[in-house]
Amino acid sequence: MEVNEYLEVFIEESKEHIQSLNDHLLILENDPANMETVSEIFRSAHTLKGMAATMGYRDIADLTHKMENVFDAVRNNQISIHSEIMDVLFQAVDQLEGMVLDIVDGGEGAADVQQLVTQLQAIENKEEIPKASAGFASADIVDSKPEAADTIFSPFANLDEFEQTVLRQSKENDCNNLEINVRLAENCLLKAARVYMVFEVLEQVGEVIKSDPTVQELEEENFESSFHVLLITKETADQVKNKILKVSEVEEVVIQEYELAEPSESAQQEETKLDESKEEQKTAAPKQQETTTKTKKAQNVVSKTIRVNIDRLDALMNLFEELVIDKGRLEQISTNLRHSELQDTVEHMSRISNDLQNIILNMRMVPVEQVFNRFPRMVRQLSKDLGKKIDLQIVGAETELDRTVIDEIGDPLVHLIRNSLDHGIETPDKRIQAGKNETGKLLLKAYHSGNHVFIEISDDGAGINKEKVLHKAIENQVVTPEVAEQLSEKEIYQLILSSGFSTADHISDVSGRGVGLDVVKNTIESLGGMLTIESEEGSGSLFSIQLPLTLSIISALLVEVADEKYAIPLSSIIETAIIHKEDILNAHNKQVIDFRGKVVPLLDLKDVFEVPVEKEESDLYPVVIIRKGDKMAGLIVDTFIGQQEIVLKSLGEFLGDVFAISGATILGDGQVALIIDTNTIIT
Structure with missing residues (x-):
């Protein structure tokens, strides 16, 4: 093998x-x-x-x-x-x-x-369990004692009336009713396949009336090493046995004649009807055929699900993306030629490609349950290590995300949960002193909202001490005392996401509030997501992660800068605006605007990407207002082209480090538009 x-x-x-x-x-x-x-x-x-x-x-x-x-x-x-x-x-x-x-x-x-x-x-053996550090004597690993099969305990004691009638008629026709017990080798490979081969042999010599376990259980390998079959055949028990034993990995076959109990009155009536009326025999035949068919070709029942390697789905997505590009080109050609039949065909192709796109994207979607499944066990172990009582509640595990996002989000969630358990939720004695239940609550929740998935980790612990955060931030020179005085509550909480920031008094093996949270934040932002924090001291904290449904196809605003086209993800855009030249102000040698009462820095994409073209003075500037958490910025462009669903293409390993560019997309006319990484632009 x-x-x-x-x-x-x-x-x-x-x-x-x-x-x-x-x-x-x-x-x-x-x-x-x-x-x-x-x-x-x-x-x-x-x-x-x-x-x-x-x-x-x-x-x-x-x-x-x-x-x-x-x-x-x-x-x-x-x-x-x-x-x-x-x-x-x-x-x-x-x-x-x-x-x-x-x-x-x-x-x-x-x-x-x-x-x-x-x-x-x-x-x-009901003995005292030895400690892990103690010496261990050798133990017998494999129990090789075979399963007894000398006699058969009949699982067919309660056949229904129809089955009993069929068996009685077979005896009258000089057929043998055989009860067969088949035992496979203990280490049998692909048990369901061996069962299928046995059934193939049995169907060649007669008709299978019933099996135990059921056919479905046999298909699912939901049995140990043996199964029973009730067979009607013209052949003798020895002939049947010899044929079954030719199937590989069949270790033992025991056959005995099946003895029918005395017929009940209703069974006798049924038998009489079958003998007297050919029409009723025809009516009953499908029922017999149904019983037989359930066992015949048992393994021909096709499963409704199959395992597909994610690389194959990626390859399928890449081919579909090429199809989308060609479709866009065809749409342009049909528009230019104004050929009615061509236009009808292209429109039909567009509808089909849209359906195909939805199918492929849905194939890549998997429930976050795949990530959430690891946490109950982890929480159990950590609660024992920390001496805390934790009630973990999981809501929305069926919420679906793109497989690529699922693969990346696991580690950030592990870190946030460990932080909540270690420094969020108090020990039972402290919780009782604070008037709380000694068992802390940890809620892991996922849900859809628009084109995003939100994952929330909340606890009813001590919350975040704002004064302590500010003190540490000033001490570590993350912010100046002057800036600290003007920070909002949310901005203070965001400080714990700074690199190397921690409010923990002692380093623990589990975590420290803030240690490594900058890595969590960077990972989430690399997925096009966003991490926000809410807290109330003494009542608990809430970490909310916003993620895109998929990384393959996104909604974007296409803009033009000089002769180049760029795509800005809609998830990062607050709104677009046309601003007057006189509205542009200067602060600390930088251009800013007053946007709804907030000072927002203004960046010209010609400067950001060093577009080689002379700037033209104008009284009006198209601006895209983007955000990253609570921070905002305005991007000056030349023209708004419009909103479009775009396919995200990687720039490859040689262009992977281009500043503020996360990828590219190919437009319908064959042009390439670079996709702007707004998280990099806003500092």
Whole structure:
């Protein structure tokens, strides 16, 4: 077997199962008697064990095998869950995640899991759990005891009347009703495929009436190593058995004759009707066919979802962008030629391309749940480390964002949450002294608003001390005392986003309010987003992140400077205006204007981009008012062209550091317009 062929699938599915383990362990910790959750954890551990063993990752298989044994004992009421057991289980999941990440990085997924295996073994045996620092004796890793299959416990005791009637008729026609138990090898690769092959054999020799587990469960590999089938056939049990055993990775087949119970009165009536009326046989036939079809070609049922590498979606988007450029050119040609049929065709093509654009963009959209999923576990661990009680609430996890944004937003959110837990929410004793509930609340919320997604992290902690922030800002020479006196409340809070700024009295391993927040701010702004802060001392803080829905296609205002065209993202624009020459003032050797009571610096894009053209004196200047947080600036341009949806193209590695340019777009006439990075212009 070529393992590399399945490596990507293994990694993705392993991540899903590990996330499922984390989620359900958190549920189980709050509700130890929830057997449904225990079963979910058992299934995830069992599936992960089989996948890892198949791929040759022995340490992952060993660890999940012991976890599986623990939860098997729990669901059989042999042991009860308590906090010490939960700690070991969470450590085991952490170890599994680390090994999978090692595989992602090209490693072998190996680790020293012996002490965790021994701890899990002790839990299973109801012994005292050894401490992590203690020595560990070797433990048996793999339980090779085969599943008993000498006799069959029949799962087909309660067949419906129609199924019983079909079986009775088969006996009258000298057919055999066989109950078959098939056991696959413990480390079977792709169990669903083996089941399909078995069903193929059975359909060649007869008709499958029923299976246990159900066909859907077999398709989803929601079974351990064995399954039962009820078959009608002309062949003998030995003939059927020999054919099934030819399927690879089938370890054992046990067949016995299925014995029907005495027919009920209604079943006898049904049988009589089937014998007496051919028409009713025709009516009943589809029902029989439906029962058989559910099992026949079981694996031919096409899944409604498939895994697609993000690189393929990027390639698809790039090809579509080229199509948009050609479409724009065709629109110009059809307008110039004024050919009615060509114009109709181009209009139809435009409608189709718009639909295609929406489909491609939606394909790239993923729920922020993918990022949010990691936080319940993280908050649990941090609350224990800090000795705090935290109630984490997540709202709007289904909100969708572009995959590129999702990949980048995780680390900033982690840092903001760690700050809220460490320096926002107080310890239980301090909260009680302040008249609060000893359990602090942390709210993680996502929602759509216009063409943006907002992610908010709020807590009901101590809030931000404004006086302390100002004192530190002056001490670190971030602002002068004179400037500090004129700052608004929001501007004071924004100071903690300055590089290296911190109000923490002591450095902690978790975080310090403000340390690294400049990196968070820069990351968010690089995504075209914005970070704002609100706080009330003693009541809590709110960090709000505004992000664009997608980075691929944005709404922009096209402007002209000399003979060059530029695009300014609409998300950064407050409004456009025409100002008179006499309205331009000078302050500190810089041009400014009075915009709605605020002094706004004025920048001429000819100077910013050093456009080689002589400036012409004019009495009127077109100006675009842009913003970055609470800061604003006015950009002088020559002409407003209009609003347009544009495709964002990277300038490539050789032009990646061009000042105040974030990319380029190709217009319908083939011209290139540079996209202005307004966050760089406003300092």
